[in-house]
Structure formats: C-alpha cells, structure tokens
Amino acid sequence: MEKRKNKKIIIKVSDLSKSFNDNIVLKNINFKLFEGESLAIIGASGSGKSVLLKNIIGILEPDKGSIQINDTEMVNLPRNLKEKILLDLGITFQHGALFDSLKNWENIIFKIANKKKMNNKQGKKLAFSIIKKLGLQPEILDLYPSEISGGMQKRVAIARAICGNPKILLFDEPTSGLDPVTGSLIDQLIKTAVRTVGGSAITITHDMASVFRIADKVMLIDNKTISWSGTPKDMFNSTNAKIQEFIKPINSEFLLND
Ligand SMILES: Nc1ncnc2c1ncn2[C@@H]1O[C@H](COP(=O)(O)OP(=O)(O)OP(=O)(O)O)[C@@H](O)[C@H]1O
Ligand SMILES: [Mg+2]
Structure with a gap:
C-alpha cells in the first residue's frame, strides 16, 4: 500500500x-x-x-x-x-453493443472520427492497425457486425474501446x-x-x-x-x-x- x-x-x-x-x-x-x-x-x-x-x-x-x-x-x-x-474512457460491455448500422471500421473509429477529420482510407487504415493486433483480417473492416462471428464482434468492440489510446x-x-x-x-x-x-x-x-x-x-x-x-x-x-x-x-x- x-x-x-x-x-x-x-x-x-x-x-x-x-x-x-x-x-x-x-x-x-x-x-x-x-x-x-x-x-x-x-x-x-x-x-x-x-x-x-x-x-x-x-x-x-x-x-x-x-x-x-x-x-x-x-x-x-x-x-x-x-x-x-x-x-x-475505453469501455466494452459484456454483451457487445456495436452499432449495427455502421461497418466494423466505422464502429472502431467512431469515438475519434468526430475529433479527427479522416477520410475513409485513413479511417480504415487506423482501424486495421488495431485489429491486426487482435488477430482479425482486413476483410472484416467493410462488413457489418451482423456479418462476423460473436468472437470477432467482441474483438471489434475491444478495438473500438482502445482506439485513440484512452x-x-x-x-x-x-x-x-x-x-x-x-x-x-x-x-x-x-x-x-x-x-x-x-x-x-x-x-x-x-x-x-x-x-x-x-x-x-x-x-x-x-x-x-x-x-x-x-x-x-x-x-x-x-x-x-x-x-x-x-x-x-x-x-x-x-x-x-x-
Ligand atoms: N437493470 C436491472 N434491473 C434489475 N435487476 C438487475 C438489472 N441489472 C442487473 N440486475 C440484477 O443484479 C444482479 C447482479 O447482476 P450482474 O449483471 O451485475 O451480475 P454479474 O456479476 O455481472 O454476473 P455475470 O458473471 O453472470 O455477468 C442480478 O441479480 C441481476 O438480476
Ligand atoms: Mg456480468
């Protein structure tokens, strides 16, 4: 102590x-x-x-x-x-809570997208730099949360939480x-x-x-x-x-x- x-x-x-x-x-x-x-x-x-x-x-x-x-x-x-x-704060919930209407990459950069003006290419690049550490492939970036598995959704939620280094x-x-x-x-x-x-x-x-x-x-x-x-x-x-x-x-x- x-x-x-x-x-x-x-x-x-x-x-x-x-x-x-x-x-x-x-x-x-x-x-x-x-x-x-x-x-x-x-x-x-x-x-x-x-x-x-x-x-x-x-x-x-x-x-x-x-x-x-x-x-x-x-x-x-x-x-x-x-x-x-x-x-x-970087927060993840026990039960997902991704935005269904946003693609995975948009989910990931959601919090900082308003602060930093980024074009799609920059946004996806940033999202990929995070998901690759979580063993996810770039192909999932353009999919919606409903199109990936539960375990993948969980990792997208974690990527979203840590985006921007809170x-x-x-x-x-x-x-x-x-x-x-x-x-x-x-x-x-x-x-x-x-x-x-x-x-x-x-x-x-x-x-x-x-x-x-x-x-x-x-x-x-x-x-x-x-x-x-x-x-x-x-x-x-x-x-x-x-x-x-x-x-x-x-x-x-x-x-x-x-
Ligand atoms: N919104 C709510 N309305 C009424 N009761 C609730 C609500 N949220 C949680 N509870 C009750 O609070 C208690 C604790 O729930 P909590 O979800 O915090 O458990 P937990 O420790 O996270 O369990 P687990 O390991 O299963 O996730 C439970 O009895 C649950 O039914
Ligand atoms: Mg719980």
Whole structure:
C-alpha cells in the first residue's frame, strides 16, 4: 500500500450501494483505482460485477455513494458533462453493443472520427492497425457486425474501446467465449494499453489465466460487497473460501502437470 502513496487516484468509489426493488445487489462498495494500475474484478455469476461497472459509467445510478473519475463526481452529474468524461474512457460491455448500422471500421473509429477529420482510407487504415493486433483480417473492416462471428464482434468492440489510446479502460468479460489464443492476445493488448500510455484498467473476468496475465490487483465481489482484495499471487495464500474456489482449477492444473 505504502508505495502507492504518491500515485494519482483515477477512479474512487465510496460507499456505493445499489438495489433493484428489494434485490440488494451492492452494499457499501469502496475502492480506488490508481494510475498505471490494472485491476481485475472477479466474483460469481450474478454477484453484481456488471452492475458495478454500469454504475461507474453512469448507465445505472447508485442509490447511495460517490463515484469520482479524475476527481470529478459522476453521481448526479448533468448528462452532457458525464458524456464528455466518458468519451475519454475505453469501455466494452459484456454483451457487445456495436452499432449495427455502421461497418466494423466505422464502429472502431467512431469515438475519434468526430475529433479527427479522416477520410475513409485513413479511417480504415487506423482501424486495421488495431485489429491486426487482435488477430482479425482486413476483410472484416467493410462488413457489418451482423456479418462476423460473436468472437470477432467482441474483438471489434475491444478495438473500438482502445482506439485513440484512452487512459482509462473498463472491460466487462473481454475474453469470455473466446479461444485461449485469442484470449491471450486480448490480455496482451490490455497489458500493453496500460503500460504504454500509463493508463489504468478495470477488467471484469472469470478467466483466471487472464487475471494472472493482466492484473496488478484483484478484487472479489461476494455477498454484495468487496470481500477480498490483493495481488494475484496473494490468492494462493488466501484462506477466503471463495478465493480458494477460484484458484482450485489452477492448482489442479499444476497437479496434473506434475
Ligand atoms: N437493470 C436491472 N434491473 C434489475 N435487476 C438487475 C438489472 N441489472 C442487473 N440486475 C440484477 O443484479 C444482479 C447482479 O447482476 P450482474 O449483471 O451485475 O451480475 P454479474 O456479476 O455481472 O454476473 P455475470 O458473471 O453472470 O455477468 C442480478 O441479480 C441481476 O438480476
Ligand atoms: Mg456480468
């Protein structure tokens, strides 16, 4: 903890609670994301990981608490100001959310197309420079999202998120449903994005291989709150039953390799 003393806080979530009618999903969530840090959020299905992310980006409003991004309070911030801040974030959703009516390359450069006037050739060139790192072929650029596979759509969404090198990245299950090779390409990209632009990332994942590849810090959401946090390595020494469940398959894998 000590060595992070001088690091800038990029996202600060304080006492955040969120319910849907009488379903209490999150209760008193507190955490900070520091500059240059890659944070993984793990937790069982339905534990509230996506709800937390949606609160951070303002798709959902918390019932209580505060969310600060670069010192700006996001809760109750007028929509136009919120959108301005979100433009500087690279976000992917758990379930796609590409624009169906735009071609893949147009999806990818969408955020920066308004800022930088580019012709089609320049736009496609930029889009290709990103997708080639994700193992996608240039042929998909001129297709629409509906014309490519789910795994390809996922990668186009990631390309869209990182286009323009945003300093804050928020990914919800970026590798789920992808083959291990593609998954590790995406992990590499997240890591590079954090390291090279001095960015910070929050990645929601249930993929433990990803956690070990990308995360400096891990947070477990359980029983509506953050019930454990530490480094990926700390997980191996944890007595927390849920953490042990998460690393059990990895330990078994080591045993099989013995
Ligand atoms: N818009 C909504 N309206 C009502 N309930 C919701 C809404 N969004 C999420 N929930 C509820 O919040 C709880 C947490 O959902 P969430 O999507 O955050 O889980 P998760 O941890 O992301 O799970 P998974 O790993 O399956 O993606 C669930 O009980 C879900 O039904
Ligand atoms: Mg989810």
